[in-house]
Amino acid sequence: MELQRNAPAREPVPAATVVLARQSDSGKGIEVLLLRRNARLVFHGGHWVFPGGRIDSDDFDEHAGEGQLYAAAMAAASRETREETGLEIDADQLIHVGHWTTPPGLPRRFSTWFFVCPVYRKAKVKIDQNEITDFRWLSPRKALQDAREEKLVLPRPTRVTLSDISIYETLADLEKGMKNCRIRVFPPDSDHYRPIEMGCPADDG
Numbered sequence: 001m002e003l004q005r006n007a008p009a010r011e012p013v014p015a016a017t018v019v020l021a022r023q024s025d026s027g028k029g030i031e032v033l034l035l036r037r038n039a040r041l042v043f044h045g046g047h048w049v050f051p052g053g054r055i056d057s058d059d060f061d062e063h064a065g066e067g068q069l070y071a072a073a074m075a076a077a078s079r080e081t082r083e084e085t086g087l088e089i090d091a092d093q094l095i096h097v098g099h100w101t102t103p104p105g106l107p108r109r110f111s112t113w114f115f116v117c118p119v120y121r122k123a124k125v126k127i128d129q130n131e132i133t134d135f136r137w138l139s140p141r142k143a144l145q146d147a148r149e150e151k152l153v154l155p156r157p158t159r160v161t162l163s164d165i166s167i168y169e170t171l172a173d174l175e176k177g178m179k180n181c182r183i184r185v186f187p188p189d190s191d192h193y194r195p196i197e198m199g200c201p202a203d204d205g
Helices: 065-085 140-148 156-165 171-179
Strands: 013-023 030-037 052-054 095-101 110-118 132-138 184-186
Touching (some): 030 065, 030 156, 065 110, 065 132, 095 156, 110 156, 132 140, 140 156
Parallel strands (some): 095 184
Antiparallel strands (some): 013 052
């Protein structure tokens, strides 16, 4: 999608996405869940992405105080995972690993919280065949290789996140590593990511 250089700046919509990771059946390496968006969709149509979507008004908890937006992002990540995959995850399991804001000039912009969620029990994925048309559990390295070979299309934030987690071989190592990593923020000086105001965990990486 090309930038519209003369288009007025659009305020990005708050959103959340989550990397669901499980141990592979062979026990060697981890796999992540990727979903194929319907090719008819305007935003990333036909691309392979992590479960996620915009933060809805019902995701907010009026009692969350200064951390209201961050809490809403976690709630949205859990809700979108349930709606898009049929999988139930606990917001307490989510590990905040990144925040990406779509560049100005695009017809749709999002300010997206990225989370990782280790999945320790087997569960069946159920997609709606409407917004989501297919799914795959792939190792991060395999997904990146398939993208290089043009077997699937990955948005840049998805590619970068897969690259970040491709070094981990077990869920335990992934969980430990992600909890101690520096939050990846794009752009680095984003006005839409203010951890202290949003109640996000301190970045001690």
